[in-house]
Amino acid sequence: xxxxxxxxxRYGTIEALKGLSLEACEGEVTCLLGPNGAGKTTTLxxxxxxxxxxxxxxxxxxxxxTNLSAPGIVRxxxxxxxxxxxxFPQMSVEENLVAxxxxxPRKDSPAIDADLEGIYERFPRLKERSTQPGGTLSGGEQQxxxxxxxxxxxxKIMMMDEPSLGLAPIIVExxxxxxxxxxxxxxxxxxxxxxxxxxxxxAHRVYLLEGGKVTFNGNxxxxxxxxxxxxxxxxxxxx
Amino acid sequence: xxDFWFEFVEVTQSIGDGVLFGSTYALIGxxxxxxxxxxxxxxxxxxxxxxxxxxxxxxxYILFDAPLVVIFIVSAICAAILGYLVYLTCFRFIPVHNHLxxxxxxxGGLFFIDEVIVHATRGSPLAFPSMFSExxxxxxxxxxxxxxxxxxxxxxxxTGVLLYVLFRTRLGLATRxxxxxxxxxxxxxxxxxxxxxxxxxxxxxxxxxAGAMTAAAVGILSPVMILPLTxxxxxxxxxxxLGSIPGAIIAGLFVGGFENVVxxxxxxxxxxxxxxxxxxxxxxxxxxxLFGKTITRD
Ligand SMILES: Nc1ncnc2c1ncn2[C@@H]1O[C@H](COP(=O)(O)OP(=O)(O)OP(=O)(O)O)[C@@H](O)[C@H]1O
Ligand SMILES: [Mg+2]
Numbered sequence: 001x002x003x004x005x006x007x008x009x010r011y012g013t014i015e016a017l018k019g020l021s022l023e024a025c026e027g028e029v030t031c032l033l034g035p036n037g038a039g040k041t042t043t044l045x046x047x048x049x050x051x052x053x054x055x056x057x058x059x060x061x062x063x064x065x066t067n068l069s070a071p072g073i074v075r076x077x078x079x080x081x082x083x084x085x086x087x088f089p090q091m092s093v094e095e096n097l098v099a100x101x102x103x104x105p106r107k108d109s110p111a112i113d114a115d116l117e118g119i120y121e122r123f124p125r126l127k128e129r130s131t132q133p134g135g136t137l138s139g140g141e142q143q144x145x146x147x148x149x150x151x152x153x154x155x156k157i158m159m160m161d162e163p164s165l166g167l168a169p170i171i172v173e174x175x176x177x178x179x180x181x182x183x184x185x186x187x188x189x190x191x192x193x194x195x196x197x198x199x200x201x202x203a204h205r206v207y208l209l210e211g212g213k214v215t216f217n218g219n220x221x222x223x224x225x226x227x228x229x230x231x232x233x234x235x236x237x238x239x
Numbered sequence: 240x241x242d243f244w245f246e247f248v249e250v251t252q253s254i255g256d257g258v259l260f261g262s263t264y265a266l267i268g269x270x271x272x273x274x275x276x277x278x279x280x281x282x283x284x285x286x287x288x289x290x291x292x293x294x295x296x297x298x299x300y301i302l303f304d305a306p307l308v309v310i311f312i313v314s315a316i317c318a319a320i321l322g323y324l325v326y327l328t329c330f331r332f333i334p335v336h337n338h339l340x341x342x343x344x345x346x347g348g349l350f351f352i353d354e355v356i357v358h359a360t361r362g363s364p365l366a367f368p369s370m371f372s373e374x375x376x377x378x379x380x381x382x383x384x385x386x387x388x389x390x391x392x393x394x395x396x397x398t399g400v401l402l403y404v405l406f407r408t409r410l411g412l413a414t415r416x417x418x419x420x421x422x423x424x425x426x427x428x429x430x431x432x433x434x435x436x437x438x439x440x441x442x443x444x445x446x447x448x449a450g451a452m453t454a455a456a457v458g459i460l461s462p463v464m465i466l467p468l469t470x471x472x473x474x475x476x477x478x479x480x481l482g483s484i485p486g487a488i489i490a491g492l493f494v495g496g497f498e499n500v501v502x503x504x505x506x507x508x509x510x511x512x513x514x515x516x517x518x519x520x521x522x523x524x525x526x527x528x529l530f531g532k533t534i535t536r537d
Binding site: 048049050069070071074075079080082086087088089090091095098099100102103106149150153 | 409412413415416419420422423424425426427428429430
């Protein structure tokens with residue numbers, strides 16, 4: 001479905017991605033693990049068109065995304081819930097959600113209204129706070145808002161960058177329930193996580209990123225069987 | 240007692256006149272603040288582009304004897320186009336994080352526009368048509384000048400329309416989104432360049448109206464009006480709080496009233512000196528202005 005082929009992405013002269021390839025399949029949860037600075041965020045930003053790949057190609061379904069701008073990529077059905085949520089702090093919760101549907105054509109507006117109601121049903125807490133500025137929400141609520149905002153674009157694949165970052169365990173559970181549910185509803189997911197234990201429970205396929213390259217790829221069982229990885233990322237002996 | 244009463248009426252009258260004229264400063268301040276809010280950068284060429292808009296509309300007046308409404312519209316449109324050109328030449332291709340380069344480019348823009356106007360008019364002032372300058376209303380001991388009232392209402396309407404666009408339309412949503420979180424705005428499908436150029440054009444519309452208002456209130460257009468308008472616009476922006484629209488409105492009216500009352504006591508020669516002193520007082524005691532930041536990048 002989404003195919004990343006041998007991309008190189010640079011910040012100035014620093015090469016953050018050094019020929020990275022991966023594939024996310026339709027209907028699956030694909031998980032990207034890796035230490036800090038491995039290039040996970042850079043990968044998602046390059047796919048989303050926030051950063052430009054220096055070389056390599058990105059294709060989604062039949063479309064070549066490599067040279068599209070960020071707005072063009074959302075329109076193809078690829079959305080990103082960014083690291084640290086990046087809520088519009090002074091806009092109301094409802095405006096944040098409506099902004100998520102910006103890429104959709106104007107004639108979609110009845111469907112957009114219906115989707116907004118759908119988001120409110122999914123996240124009742126957002127409905128309660130619909131007129132409150134986004135910046136005043138708690139971390140967990142902001143994460144729900146960021147997910148809701150991305151869903152407003154009606155993505156076929158949703159990329160999520162560390163959605164559990166800085167959240168209490170109970171909220172993390174909630175976020176992972178949402179990921180499972182969305183996936184069941186047919187949204188493919190490309191998930192970046194530090195919380196490997198939780199991530200492996202929802203993932204169909206796992207990629208391990210180190211130093212801007214994929215160093216392992218397989219299904220969660222294979223990953224858990226690999227001793228080196230087990231020690232480094234899952235804590236030895238206890239899965 | 241009678242002397243005191245007379246003095247009191249004169250002083251409040253001059254404050255009132257100044258506040259009405261201050262609506263032009265408010266509009267210019269809103270323009271500066273809008274662009275600052277969107278990009279986090281000062282467009283110093285802004286007021287010059289606004290005056291250039293007024294000059295273009297004067298050409299329409301001289302050539303076709305167009306009515307004043309048309310002159311205002313033409314001034315607004317020309318200043319919007321110039322605003323867009325300033326964006327293209329001074330901001331569009333300069334790296335986002337290079338604030339100094341953008342600032343210097345827009346200072347260059349200011350002097351360039353100024354030079355072009357001086358060259359085209361040989362530096363001499365031109366008469367600008369005013370409206371309702373014969374009208375005069377008496378309210379108790381006070382008199383309200385029709386032309387100032389007109390200028391004030393135009394300012395009020397323009398501000399109202401701007402706030403509507405900013406808070407009730409798709410364009411306004413994108414403008415605020417780009418200003419608050421540009422990465423998220425792009426992820427939502429908003430184009431930064433498109434939004435920024437529209438912001439410059441919309442600010443230009445306001446500037447063109449303000450330029451025509453200033454000229455209509457004073458009755459002339461002259462290149463020597465460009466620098467003071469730029470400086471007062473910047474002062475208003477700082478006093479109001481960079482990025483704050485309500486701040487720019489209040490500060491604009493305040494500076495208008497302040498400079499007029501200073502003029503009443505100290506004469507026109509000393510007026511601008513006190514206005515600049517006001518800037519220093521604010522920078523020292525309230526550097527974030529009256530309203531801090533409300534629509535800036537976080
Ligand atoms: N704006 C930037 N300028 C220069 N270098 C950057 C920039 N952003 C990231 N990098 C570098 O690129 C590399 C990859 O960063 P990236 O943010 O993609 O890592 P990550 O895997 O998401 O890490 P984390 O788990 O901490 O979020 C790092 O070495 C980082 O220092
Ligand atoms: Mg990251």
